[in-house]
Each structure stands twice: as C-alpha cells, then as structure tokens.
Amino acid sequence: MTALQNKTSNPIAHLTPADIENLGRELDAIRDQVVASRGERDAAYIRRVIDAQRKLELASRAVLLASLFPPAWLAGTVGLSVSKILENMEIGHNVMHGQWDWMRDPKIHSTTWEWDNASPAAQWKHSHNELHHTYTNVLGRDNDLGYGIMRVDEDQRWSPFHLGQPLWNFLNACLFEYGIAVYDLELPKRFPGRKDDPEFRRQAKQVLTKIRTQATRDYVVHPLLSGPSAVTTFAANVTANLVRNLWTHSVIMCGHFPEGVETFQKSSIEGESRGEWYLRQMLGSANISGGPALHLMTGNLSYQIEHHLFPDLPSNRYQEIAPKVRELFDRYGLSYTVGSLPTQVASAWSKVFRLALPNDVAVRAATVAETATSPRKLIRLLRGHVAGTTRPAPAEAAAPTDLRERAAA
C-alpha cells in the first residue's frame, strides 16, 4: 500500500464532502441503534464468556497437575491456550475498550480491568485505545504500522535494519505479549536520552513487576504445585503462552497489514471531520471471514472494520451490524477488505517480506515473480522493456494532499 494521498487512483475521489458527511450520519445511525438496544442479552453474553473462560482456565490448570500423563498434558495445554486467548481477545481487549462500561458493573469495567498479558492495562489503553484507534493508519502517527520495527508501507522510509524484518516479525510473534509491553512503553521514542525520564522509569517498573508476577504464576507456582509433573506443567505453560502469542499476533496482523488496506498522510487528518474519521477507519481496516468459533477466538477482531468504526460497541454486536456496514461500502463505492485467515495472514507476511527491501528493488522482485510464469514477459523484462508491466513506484515527491481536496477533485 501507499498513502492514499500519493496514489494515482484515489479510491475516494468519487466522494464529495457532502457524501462523506452523509456517510458519517448513516454510520452514526447504526451506532445509535445498537446503543439504544443494548441490554440484558448483551450483559448475559459477556458474563457467560467470562464465566466459561474462568472455569476453563481452572479446569485446565487442574488437569495439568497430572501433566506427566500425556493425555492430561494435551487436554490441559489446549484448554489453557484457548482460555488465555479468550481472556486476551474477547474479554480483556474488549472490556478495556469500554465496550461493557454501560453495564455499570465495577468488575467488568475499563477502569478496573487487568489482563493476563505483560502490558499493564493502563499503558495498553493509552497506546492502543488512544493512539492507535484515533490515528489509525496515519503514517508517522500510528505506531501500529509496523510497531516501529518493521516497514509495512511503501511510504515508510527504508533502512538496512528492515532487511531483517521477516525475522523480527517472527520473533515478535513468538514473544508478542512482551513485544506489546515494550511497544506500549514507546521505547523507540523515549530511548534517545530519555531513559532517565521518571515517568518512563515508573512505567518500566510496572511492566517488570507485571512480567514477574505472571511468570511466577505460569513458570514457578503452577509447576511446583504439580509435584512430579512440574517439568511437563512448565512446558504446558510455555506452550500455551506461545500459542496465545502466535494466534494474537496473526489476528492483529490481519487487521491493518493485508493488501487492500489504505494508509494516510499525517497532514490529511488536520481538521478531519467525523465523516472523514469514519472513512479513514473504513479504508484502514480489514476483516477475516470465518465461522462463529473464529469470531469468538479473535475477540471479534475478525470484524476489524466494524470495531474500528465503533470501538466501544459490545463485540457480540459487530457481526450483527456487519451486513449494514457492508451495504454502506457498496453504496458509497468503497472496497470492503475481507479474506480468510490463511489468505490474510499470507498477505500480511508477503508484505513484510516484500518491504524488507527498498521499494524499487521490491517492485523489480515482484515483477520478476509475476513474469516468471510468462516466458514472453520474462524475455521482455530481460531486454529491459519493463516500463509497461511494473507497478508505478510511489511518487515520493508528490505533495501530500488533503483528503477532502482529493475527494472533491
């Protein structure tokens, strides 16, 4: 992807400012309708999920006390992995978004929730809810675009460090909870000369304390309680955390990295209206198709588009409003990016590989790959007549244009 403003064909050029505001009003109406109908059914849903997750976790940890017995290890590890995924995705992420604050239950509230993840709730809420959700896909403002360690957009400047990004991404996937914690500390921004910042030191201490208590639980107390099964229980906890990390990393990569997702210039959000903010969320997110189990295990982030439009609506409602949202995409001539989990994961990973190289090299490599299947094109390429078949290199010099001006053009 290339910042929308630098593209030769602007996907929103056909929309007038009036269209965009009208779109905003239609989306507001969808939101209002859900807010007005939130009730007992929704409250029962989240309580049921929390109830099931806690019972599953207790049962899995209990079964693992006998993890020396292989079937017990397998059942306990699967159960613990599923429980950790549910706790992070459908429960933790969504509760901390304030999706359930309306119930006025202090135990299921964004201001009191803490989760089974290295990143302390308060820090995660700042970097995720405030920065990522407000500045979604704005180059230079939304650090989720590559987490500061990767280049996932042609308009992000290449450096030799990015040559290693397939490896960085793999390591980040395995250690995702720690990656997120470090990321929430905004290390890259603070590192030069700001190590002595007392606020940074306080936050870093919170992270270390949290990592210590979580590790004590998973890697010390639970194994010790397992007596002769200590080693296998330790392995089960390592496995469950790894499974949870790989799964959440994959799901989250699918939200904003696959092909078809747009990015935006920093200047394009100056004086952004409500309608334009909505439009940016629509173009900047991608969904994952699948069945009810997939939606539950992704914390309904498989409805990333709906989630980004309405981050505070209860997650169980996203799939209900998805057809209406999709109808708006169609009516306003916008493309709703959606694909199966394997397709989207592959798409995101291919971008990580492609952009490890500078743009021109990446383009040539892509062309080679494309033409390798066609002998005639390959011959032409070798002769140097590639201009007609290559993707246009992004116009680095193109003046960033206001979203609305482009739209009005």
Added chain:
Amino acid sequence: MTAEPAAPARPLLERVLRLAELVTTPLVPADYLDVLSPLRSPAQLRARIVASHPETRDAVTLVLEPGRGWRPHVPGQYVRIGVDVDGVRQWRAYSLTSSPERPDGCLTITVKAIDGGKVSSYLVRRARSGTIVQLDQATGEFVLPTPRPRQVLFVTAGSGITPVMGMLRHALDELPDVVVVHSAPTAADAIFGGELRQLARRGRIRLVERHTDSEGILTVEELHALVPDLAARETWACGPTPMLDALGDHWEQLGIGARLHTERFRPTVVVAGDGGTVTFARSGVSVEADGRTPILDAGEAAGVLMPSGCRMGICFGCVVPLREGAVRDLRTGDLTTAVPGDGVRVQTCVSAAAGACQLDL
C-alpha cells in the same frame, strides 16, 4: 479450653490465600470463586432472591438469602441493593421488613412498583427466584431505642409501612402500647393490611387505617383527634415528604420535636437541565459550564488535572466517577444521572453538565 487450635490455622490459611493469589494474578481468588459460588465471596456482598410473595396488586415481598459477610440489621434500617435491569446495574434503597432473627437467615424487603420506576417495576414484575443481586450492609437511624419506649405511635403512608413492619415483627413483644396510623388509597392497597388487622384484632396494637381514595388525605388535626395522647408518645413516621413536613411542623409547635423520628422515603430526584455547576470534589474546584461544553474542557479551563485521551469519545481515557448529578452525552443527547453510591462513571470528553454535578476528581 486453653488450647486454641484456631491460632496456628490462621497463618496457614493466610499462606494458602497468598498462594492462591499468586496463581490467580492479575485477578484475585474471589474472581474465580464468584463464578463457582457467587454468595461465598467475602469481598463482594451479594444475595440471592429465593422467593417473591405478592402483598398487594403492585407490591411484593422478596426473600433474599444474603451471602457471606452479611451483618444482621436493626429493624427499621434499610439496605441498598444493586439490581441489573436490562443489563445495567441500578442501586436502590429498601427498608428491611424481616426480623434479624429469622430462622432461615434470610432477609426480606417489600417493594411497591412506582409509576415509571425502573427498579421497582423490575423487582415487582420481572425478578425471578435465583437472581443474584448486589447488597450493601444495612444502615439507617430509623430504629427503636433500647430500652424500648413505653408508648409508641407509628404514622405511615403507602410503602412507608415497610420499616415499621420490620420493627413490629421484631420488637412488638417489648412494646406494651402501640398505635399504628396507616394511610393507603384503599383497603386492598394497604401493604401488610392483613397482618396489621390481625395484630389489631388480637389486641396487640391499636390500628387506625385511613383509605385516602374515599376519605382524603389525613390532616394533622385529624391525627391529633384520632390519637389524643400523641404528645406522650415516642413517634416514628415514614411516608411522602409533604406528610413528614406537616408532622415535623406540628411536633415543633407542640415543643416535642425531639420525640418525632422520620424516614424520608423518597428517591433522590436529580433535576436535569442545560448546563450547571460542575464540582471537582477532590480538587475543590467548582465551575459554571454550559450545556455544550464538555466537562473535560470545563475542568481543564479551571486548572483541574483531567485525565484525557482521544477527546472524541472512543478511547475511554477520560472516564471518571460521577458522584452525583446529571450529565448529557453530547453525541446522542442521552442523560446520565447519579446519586452517591451508584458507581456511575462518565466520559468527560463527550459529556456536558445537565444540571449541578459532582465528579470524583
């Protein structure tokens, strides 16, 4: 019994609890206990509705089984209960109508459905046995003293009879001379009418029933005529505000104001308007804000250190408790009201004052 087996057991229990905390982090053991047995939690007092008995066509008595940690009440006191109505937790206070010595350990509250009353209508018409409700400890000063007064007068109207019934059920044996003057629209509408009439027939109390639909509202003069020796009696009164105000004035005039005990049995009415005084309680700052200014902006302009985030209602970084008052959601126009203890939290970046309000900041 000099040996105390409990003494060494306590550190052991504490150690087990400490270990349990290591396993349940970042939650606490009670969070897991809650899903297995919601009434066992020592940290969060709850109760289970075990039965609902109709009293009149619009009032029921709910029998509640309190969880661990409930301390017996003093009859006449009230209890706040938190009920999830349409998924939203609402807190209300109800008088306890049971004696604290009930053999089954349960307590009862008696609820009359008020027109448009969200919680009372739910409790009277929809609440089912098995439902878990949140509970506070009983509280209130509307109780009989010890030693008991020799001559007592109770003046009640409508559901104002409920705290008095709690006292009668518990302490009638210790009260030799009781007069109950109770007002209700009709005989059928009198909550506990049957039980009161029975007590009167057995000569345990003198009951004066007033049916206001046919006889009109009881005046103080009429009351004085009905109970000529009221000045000699220790009096407890509970009912609508105008009635209590009239009684208060009369008792003051008689110079016996200290002998009148009242329970103001009305919901706190939050008057919603457009804008109002916003008080930041912990900062000790008050500002006037109009109905279009987010409380976040008003607070910042007044120099209050406000938590903030996206400033557009999506990140929930600015959420603070609304102790009391009313605010309006600037996006939808929806009104949120709170009275102390409700535990209501609001997003300051999209909420404007809708009347006087106080924030815990």
